[in-house]
Amino acid sequence: MNPIGFSTGALALGDFRLALEYLRGKPLTAVELSALRVSELPLLLKAVPSLDLNQFNYIALHAPSSFSATEEPEIVRLLTRFPDDWKIVLHPDAVHDSVQWLPFGHRLALENMDRRKLDGRSVEEMSRCFSLMPEAQFCLDLAHAQQWDTTMTEAYLFLRSFSNRICQIHISQLDSASHHYPLSEGSIRAFSEVAWLIPEDVPFIIESRVSSSEMDGEIAKVRKIASSAARDAYQAIPA
Amino acid sequence: MRSNVIFDQIRSPIDELSERLQAVWPRISTAKHAAVEKVAELDEALAGETSADTSVVVYGSLAREEFTQGSDLDWTLLVDGQANPQHQKDLLSIREKLASLGKAHGREKTFGKLTFSHPILHMIGGEDDTNANTTRRVLFLLEASPIGKHREAFMRVRKNILHRYLTEDHGLTRKADKGSARWIPLFLLNDMARYWRTMTVDFAYKQWDRGNEGYALRSLKLGVSRKLIYASGLLSCFWCDPLISKEDHRQTSQMEKIYILNQKLNEMFLLTPLERFARFFLTHVESRYLISTAGRFFKTYDDFLGLLEDGDVRSHLESLSSDEMDEDPEFRAARAIRTRFEGAVREIFLGTDSPLHQHTLSRGVF
Secondary structure (H helix, E strand, C coil), X not given: CCCEEEEHHHHCCCXXXXXXXXXXXXXXXXXXXXXXXXXXXXXXXXXXXXXXXXXCCEEEEECCCCCCCCCHHHHHHHHXXXXXXXXXXXXXXXXXXXXXXXXXXXXXXXECCCCCCCCCCCHXXXXXXXHHCCCCEEEXXXXXXXXXXXXXXXXXXHHHHCCCCEEEEEECEEXXXXXXXXXXXXXXXXXXXXXXXXXXXXXXEECCCCCHHHHHHHHHHHHHHHHHHHHCHHHHCEC | CCCCHHHHHCCCHHHHHHHHHCCCCHHHHHHHHHHHHHHHHHHHHCCCCCCCCEEEEEEHHHHCCCCCCCCECCEEEEECCCCXXXXXXXXXXXXXXXXXXXXXXXXXXXXXXXXXXXXXXXXXXXXXXXXXXXHHHHHHHHCEEEECCCCHHHHHHHHHHHHHHHHCCHHHCCCCCCCCCCCCCHHHHHHHHHHHHHHHHHHHHHHHHHCCCCHHHHHHHHHHHHHHHHHHHHHHHHHCCHHHHCCCCCCCEHHHHHHHHHHHHHHHHHCCHHHHHHHHHHHCCCCHHHHHHHHHHHHHHHHHXXXXXXXXXXXHHHHCXXXXXXXXXXXXXXXXXXXXXXXXXXXXXXXXXXXCHHHHHHHHHC
């Protein structure tokens, strides 16, 4: 079974300490610390020594999703000061100068984008991003992929094309305005169709905006998706 | 329409085939350049008009990249998103911008309007699948292209239409008792055949409705450019068979088959109808039979475009009455082109040396 965790931003926007409180004691071994806004990054860096992260085998940090070209060097500098076994999730459309990000190598996980963005939405567009940052790994956002192509063909192509790069999954449901919501049965069915292509050691990071009382229910849904691959014998039948 | 820089840099399969055959088809080339220029002009005019939820879609000769002097500008504004009264205002603004850039859309009022993804996608078959709805849906696959900055709504809807045709065609994923499951998507093939027959019936309807006005030109188009789009649809369905596209899917599982077919059909429908045939011929370049047919097929189509490009001939054919047609030398010459084209299409699909022969008999006829 794949490791499962939450994005702190989904549980408590801008308050990673509160989110980590919610996670304590839950059967979760992965976490993504969110610093989606530029102002959150130095606060998170300062807090790292005091955070109890012992419960987690996999830790990722979500870099700011938007910054100016003049802010970029400082963001890169701050990110280099985080523990070097943490993955850094990055939106490809946020990057101004890819050369500055090259030293992160395989620690970097580029994420596919939702349909509001003008780049990074499809395999073709992500291939161009990887050509600029060739060592980067891949964070597949299933909700973004589903929003771009509701048939899940693009998600399938992402998993096939970048199978050697995939290091984590973002999972949630998007509404038509691209807001993250708890998973519906429809999304569970759609994601289950491609889940068998996700390697067993790749963590699912839940991005659904849920209250602390809804966490267990959302974890159960993700377990259902992750375990669907093992249940589905259909995948092995040759065409 | 491959109007953006990346697509324009990709060499067309027609260019490659023309080099292989050491043949030139100047009218096909001219019409393509005219289409690319027209799309660039439209792109500029439409700047800022669409969003991630909407695409302006062009049809007909512009989508086929066969734009000639007399070509209409057929378009719709596709909406694939939340209901919003603003869409009507967007339509009016687009209509105003496009009015000065091309001859208005045809009389049947299928074009120049808002088109919503839901009926196109959900109403396949049954009483609610009107003539206009079937036309829009099948043209979305065979002869339509998004223009302007935002293409994604169109691409999304096209993939979803294909998904319906593929996932509801249980024979694609159900194993036969002996041998393997079929690859040719019959639900899709049958809907395209239905559309082709609808066009031929509507041809007679227009004759009745318009008192034979424009009969000669319409008859010519039905037998050449309309037949081309249907034939290219049939070819795309047969292309799904790995033996026809020469792609190795031995390692493919049932689970992947629908995604692979969706992608394969999408790639085919991104090409123009003529390019679909060029791709097929290039894949079977070792077949002397097909390569010889390819030369006749493209040469005849080039002649047809030459005829449409000649303003005098076109006007003459448009105004010719059905009583005068049989004795009219220009119509007789045009009819000879149509006959040659029909012959080439028959050779491709029904010739005993064609790899499509058996599929056409077993899937395309009954």
